[in-house]
Amino acid sequence: MYKIKTYNKISVKGLDRFDRAKYEVASDINSPDGYILRSHKLHDETLPESVKAVARAGAGTNNVPVADYSKKGVVVFNAPGANANAVKELVLTGMLLSSRGIIRGMNWSNSLTDMTDAGEMSKLMEKQKSQFAGSELMGKTLGVVGLGAIGSMVAETALALGMNVIGYDPALSVEAAWRLPSQVARAENLQALLSRSDFITLHVPAIDATHHLINEESLKSVKAGAVLLNFAREAIVDAQAVVQSLDAKKLGMYICDFPEPVLLNRDDVYATPHIGASTAEAEENCAIMVADQLMDYLENGNIKNSVNFPAVQMERAGSDSARITFCNDNVSGVLGNVLSVLADHNVNVIDMVNKSRGELAYNIIDVEQTPAADVVAAIKAVEHVITVRVI
Numbered sequence: 001m002y003k004i005k006t007y008n009k010i011s012v013k014g015l016d017r018f019d020r021a022k023y024e025v026a027s028d029i030n031s032p033d034g035y036i037l038r039s040h041k042l043h044d045e046t047l048p049e050s051v052k053a054v055a056r057a058g059a060g061t062n063n064v065p066v067a068d069y070s071k072k073g074v075v076v077f078n079a080p081g082a083n084a085n086a087v088k089e090l091v092l093t094g095m096l097l098s099s100r101g102i103i104r105g106m107n108w109s110n111s112l113t114d115m116t117d118a119g120e121m122s123k124l125m126e127k128q129k130s131q132f133a134g135s136e137l138m139g140k141t142l143g144v145v146g147l148g149a150i151g152s153m154v155a156e157t158a159l160a161l162g163m164n165v166i167g168y169d170p171a172l173s174v175e176a177a178w179r180l181p182s183q184v185a186r187a188e189n190l191q192a193l194l195s196r197s198d199f200i201t202l203h204v205p206a207i208d209a210t211h212h213l214i215n216e217e218s219l220k221s222v223k224a225g226a227v228l229l230n231f232a233r234e235a236i237v238d239a240q241a242v243v244q245s246l247d248a249k250k251l252g253m254y255i256c257d258f259p260e261p262v263l264l265n266r267d268d269v270y271a272t273p274h275i276g277a278s279t280a281e282a283e284e285n286c287a288i289m290v291a292d293q294l295m296d297y298l299e300n301g302n303i304k305n306s307v308n309f310p311a312v313q314m315e316r317a318g319s320d321s322a323r324i325t326f327c328n329d330n331v332s333g334v335l336g337n338v339l340s341v342l343a344d345h346n347v348n349v350i351d352m353v354n355k356s357r358g359e360l361a362y363n364i365i366d367v368e369q370t371p372a373a374d375v376v377a378a379i380k381a382v383e384h385v386i387t388v389r390v391i
């Protein structure tokens, strides 16, 4: 029986993927084999030794101490692209809210509670509506920082609305580059993007390199009146610097998914409570994707969509065979030493795969018979081997 510990509200559609004959799934569970979580922060928690994999039902993994877990041989999965459409739609909403008098206009309408005559209300409305006039998105320039799953969808939608789109992404993957519409112009650097954009939207991960990417210095480059949208992470923007820029009438508005005390109760800030991925569809997509990945790893050792391990997939050699998986420091000779252990114990290898990523290597070896406990112990004892499983 595998045990899965859940954190946060995980879609039932995803949890239903786990066959309850083989899996116990609960928020309160001892010695779990795996975790499924959303934004719950794991940095200050002790990881039980039983945990083999952690599945983030979403995109960002900054709430998981990935580097520490890598050292322990714990695979961290995420759900790339599974909530991108939900975020894209909220970004679009943010752009529309910032360019039209929607919120102020609705608040004004709702304040007319003393009026009882519909005709009088209509007259007043026609007289006052000019204070809520706005501008259109068509023809404006959108700068997209980070052109991955979300950034590319936002860019595509903006182009369809008749906007000009420029993008900046120094780490763009080949796959993401193929996905990108050819009309997206490339900015040489962040400063060039900021100086040309009427709207700036951030879609980068929260990593050391993006910490306070938007700060006092970079905000000097924005066009007067530009709207900044942050549906990525709080840490990417220095909120204090944003407030200074808003007060100086440089930045026009800040639309974000991360309220901070300094941002509250301002007409030029709209802050939603981290609801970018909070749609039924996104929650289901993410939960289903990571549940499937977690099961395939626990039951077969296959790895898909990990942020710290290589992608490794191998068909089972046959129903009579057994599977050994192990992960090790990515140094030479480890696989050879493990194969020597198997040879010394007359364990015949049928099929195998070995891949590495950064400082880690991961291996799947199908063998003719289930290895005895002393063979597993001997593999574990090989220098640089981190974890071993027989499945």
Ligand SMILES: NC(=O)C1=CN([C@@H]2O[C@H](COP(=O)(O)OP(=O)(O)OC[C@H]3O[C@@H](n4cnc5c(N)ncnc54)[C@H](O)[C@@H]3O)[C@@H](O)[C@H]2O)C=CC1
Pocket (backbone or CB within 6 Å): 058, 059, 060, 061, 080, 081, 083, 084, 087, 145, 146, 147, 148, 149, 150, 151, 168, 169, 170, 171, 172, 173, 176, 203, 204, 205, 206, 209, 210, 231, 232, 233, 257, 274, 275, 276, 277, 278
């Ligand atoms: N508000 C919300 O609820 C949600 C927020 N997010 C946040 O959005 C981020 C992006 O999500 P996805 O597009 O799905 O991820 P992704 O991994 O598909 O795309 C991220 C892109 O950022 C680029 N990048 C990395 N460093 C950069 C830098 N210094 N400058 C410019 N580009 C850089 C990468 O090359 C990549 O193309 C996530 O890491 C997460 O923090 C994601 C989903 C929901």
Ligand SMILES: O=C(O)CCC(=O)C(=O)O
Pocket (backbone or CB within 6 Å): 038, 039, 057, 058, 059, 060, 061, 083, 274, 275, 277, 278
């Ligand atoms: O699960 C959530 O609601 C947060 C989504 C998110 O921020 C992400 O996927 O990176």
